[in-house]
Amino acid sequence: MIEINNLTKIYGNNTDKALELLRKGISNEEIKKRTKQVVGVRDASFTVKDGETFVIMGLSGSGKSTLLRCINRLIKASAGEIIIDGRDVLTMPAKELEELRKRKMSMVFQRFALLPHRTILDNVAYGLEIQGIDKEERLAKAQEVIELVGLKGWEDAYPQNLSGGMQQRVGIARALATDPDILLMDEPFSALDPLIRQDMQEELVDIQEKLRKTIIFITHDLDEALKIGDRIALMKDGQIVQIGSPEDILLSPATEYVARFVENVNRSLALTASSVMVRPRYVVHPKDGPRTALNFMEKHGLSTLFVLDRFGKLKGYIKAEDSSELTAQGVKDLAGIIQTDMPTTRPDSPLADLLDVMAYTKVPIAVIDDNNKLQGTLVRGSVIAGLAGGRGGDK
Amino acid sequence: MDSIPRIPLAEWTDALIAYLQSNFGTGTQAFADGLEGLIKGLQGLFIALPPEFIIIVIAIIAWWLAGKKIAIFSLLGLLFVYNLGLWMVTMETIAMVISAVLLCMLIGVPLGILGAKNETAHRIIMPILDFMQTLPAFVYLLPAIPFFGLGVVPGVITTIIFAMPPVIRLTDLGLKQVPEELIELGKSFGSTFWQMLIKIELPLARPTMLAGINQCIMLSLSMVVIASMIGAKGLGGIVWRAIQTLNMGKGFEAGVAIVIIAIILDRITQNLGKSR
Structure with a gap:
């Protein structure tokens, strides 16, 4: 602290x-x-x-x-x-x-502050070198962090050969190297x-x-x-x-x-749900079964998943922990664990009305049309980005 | 204005030199002996080695640091010097230059670091450097004689005085040019004074410092020629004797040899900073 x-x-x-x-x-x-x-x-x-x-x-x-x-x-x-x-x-x-x-503590700088006479690996190892850690150990540790920031293969390059984004990855890696x-x-x-x-x-x-x-x-x-x-x-x-x-x-x-x-950012009154919603790319159908749903959620890092019927109408959502339980029990049908208490809204609702809901819900807000068809979902990131005037939903 | 009595600057200077001589004579003598050992050692080494060997080594170094053209120039240039029969005196001159440059670096780099780190030191050092560089060389050629006698040692000492300022100045400048963010980087990771200096500041100041050393070499070469007036021998000695005897041909030959050595040393050391 x-x-x-x-x-x-x-x-x-x-x-x-x-x-x-x-x-x-x-x-x-x-x-x-x-x-x-x-x-x-x-x-x-x-x-x-x-x-x-x-x-x-x-x-x-x-x-x-x-x-x-x-x-x-x-x-x-x-x-x-x-x-x-x-x-x-x-x-x-x-x-x-x-x-x-x-x-x-360590620091990351606006203009990267990499040492031009050192390789990426030696730049990342700088803090460890100052701590007096011996060469083999500090290079191994530096290697680990370089991989964490996605710069594997660039260890022996010099900073001037890297793009700005990559240089700052080095800056971040260096800051993380001393843990x-x-x-x-x-x-x-x-x-x-x-x-x-x-x-x-x-x-x-x-x-x-x-x-x-x-x-x-x-x-x-x-x-x-x-x-x-x-x-x-x-x-x-x-x-x-x-x-x-x-x-x-x-x-x-x-x-x-x-x-x-x-x-300039507070556009929650002007923005509507449809302008910041994300396409419902990840959904399941009741017949898919809990194992499929669970794999799907694991693969995409989701904790909940919306369930649609074959006409694209929203039936509810399932939670990862419920599906894993169901999988363990060997039940084939999702019907038993579908929950229906998710917040829903219409595409033309102003975002301002949804912020309170957004703040407390653990489930994404479902955007549905008059026929109860799922149009999109509102997740925290896309809503805040929309409010901030950045990219809205990826429509 | 004439009512003010003349300020006896000349007398004061004489008195100061006499005082220094009688009080610090032993110290300067020890220093002079050490320096003489270094110069004579290098001269002995260069003369003992076969000329072919030295020429080839220099050509290889030139190739490595400055490229093919300079390597060929070095090879032909040195062969030409040998052909003129100036090999021995050229080696004497090179030994003097190397001794002077080594001492310039040994004294100049720490002084440059001090100047960059300490504002008071900077303010004391800089005017002294101005003084050293603008005072006509002949003026301090003379006082060197009572301290060190005639010969190669006073010649090299005056050369050091003349050639050291760029080493100090450009070390100081190079260190001050290190970007602020890199200084912050060093500090933010808890680097000590020496870690900062060795791992961040000196490597970044290196190209500037090497430019200073390049200048130092050039100035040394020009000064060892002048220093032949107080008996420093070498190529300058030939020139000096040629002037005294109005032997223009001999003087020109030695002059050309000096130019060849100057070009070789300059091109090689200029590229030291760039090589990596």
Whole structure:
């Protein structure tokens, strides 16, 4: 767990005076006018839970990168506390800080920061090398992580021979190689093409699913924040203006600024279910039997599956655990486990009406027409992407 | 303006040199002896080895680092020098250049690192370098004599003074040009000062540093010629004697040999930075 309390960073050579003014509630501009000191981060407090992906989002100059660098003390904060494992990063002695950076946290950079004179393998092994791990062991470990990020076969290449997306995979692999608890990611995908960026976002979500690191992720892209973040902190002028889940930020913006920020994204009123639904590619028919259904679900990583009759009408859904039980019992027919309590909606329903349902349901929402035919399904990802103005459903 | 008495800069300089000589004489003598050992050792080695062997080794090195053309040029150029009967003096000159460059690197690289890491050191070192580079070489050729006498050692020492600044400057510059993000990378993984230097900063500064060393070699070569005025011998000695006796033909021959050596050394060391 990372606990940040009243963190403040002031740039300049006489920060005491500026701090004093800041504590009195004087504005950043006024402080600059009076003391020539620039406020980078202003009184930021938040807690990041273990295994959480915490996104700090804001426009350039909002202090988000400064805040991130305060956490591993690349920038020394002027006041406040950064508590990691009960120790304050800001005041810990240099040796302890070095240990913390070596083993506990690692960083991913916007422009990748790969060493041009080292091969991919040696780049990935950098952190382990710094830890003093012997060559054979560190290369084996680096190899493992390279495979995790899908770069097998590129070990002996040099960074300049790789595309941007691949270079950032190396950056991520390097950060993961030391097996840190905390990943600090400074706009890692900002320098990539939009399509590559989306792939990388999805992959990060996958990797995070497996590894459950504590991630602090900086971005200026709200779509990205919504897609990746468990919680999002919005920053403006060095201050955190709102912290909340993606839904919170979208649906109940705390300030005018946040409201304006999400204005372009908050299209839930204009969007309808049909515009963000996903084609129902994965469905079963009652005669298919539980074993087929179970294989199908395993193959595509689904926990539930809609059941249609032979006319394409929705009969209900089944759960993976029920089908596996049924399979174990040797029952051939699905009929006994079909549940009918799934939320349904019409294609023309406004998305705004569905968000509440979306937030609490464990089953995708079924979009059906007047004849009870399944038109599509609403899954969390596609709805949020739709709200964020990114790709809607893949129709 | 004439009412201000003349500032006795010349007298002060003489006094300072006399003071240094009487107080640090033994230290400088030890240094001079060490340096002389190095130069004489290298000269002895180069002269003892058969010329064919040296020519072939240099041609191979040139091929490896700078390509076929330079290799052929080296081969023909050195054979030409041998043919002119200037082989021995050329080896003397090369030994002096190598000694000077080694010492320039030994002293210059750490000073460059210091300058890059420490702003105060930077502010002290840079004006001294300006001074070293712009002060006419003859001016410090003279004080070298009372310290080290006439001969090859004062020649190489003045060469070191003259040729070291680019090593310091470009080491300093190369280290400062390392991108900020890579410095952050090093720190964020908990690298120590030395790990940063050896694993990140020096490798990235390498091309710039090698450009400095290339310049250092060129300056050394030009200076060892001038240093023949205080008895450094070598190719410069031939030139110096030719000037004194108005023997233009001999002087030109030695001059051409110097140019050949300069081109070979320059092309080879220029490509050191690019090779990988």
